[in-house]
Amino acid sequence: MRLVIRLLAVALLVALAGAGTFFLLYGRDGEPERFSDDTEHFKYGSIGAEVNGYPYIVWRTLPHLFPDRAPKGWATFGFSQEPGRILPVGVSVRKYGIPRVGFNCATCHTSTVNGVKELTLGAPANKLDLGVYLRFLTDTAADPGLRRITSLRKPPNTRRELGGWIASCIATS
């Protein structure tokens, strides 16, 4: 009888730990990101587009994995990049299962004018070429280089290890 109780207790603990891990990894989806400053909100706030977005870590890493195809990072395709910012203007992040990126209005409605460095918010993003951007996504998905990189090591199962895994792929590729 004691053994049964012990086994039940262990089973309960395992179930609780499993449920807790699942909740930490996939539960509690983030609210759309808001910034109290209107211009920051326009540039980096969420309009809810992350729901089907690329995983943040993949999107952030992709240009680094293909420096020959994206020599200036996302700026290669005309995205505006502010100094000190990881993501370009017009890209928001939100946890939706996992952290994902999405575009907002500033993606297509922000640019620089006449060589002036400062961004003009609301201007048409005349340098942005979403066609070339989409081709980059499909081309890199089919690139044997991606297979070479991803086959270096088995990808980890947990999000905690994913960053280190991708960093090691970049370091060894």
Ligand code: HEC
């Ligand atoms: C994928 C790129 C893209 C995104 C994202 C985008 N727009 Fe646009 N928007 C355009 C394009 C291109 C035009 C011009 C369409 C035309 O002239 O036929 C436009 C036109 C407009 C216009 C009309 C401007 C005028 O002079 O008539 C408004 C207003 C506007 N967008 C607001 C928004 C808002 C608000 C959002 C975010 C909720 C947004 N746009 C997101 C590409 C985009």
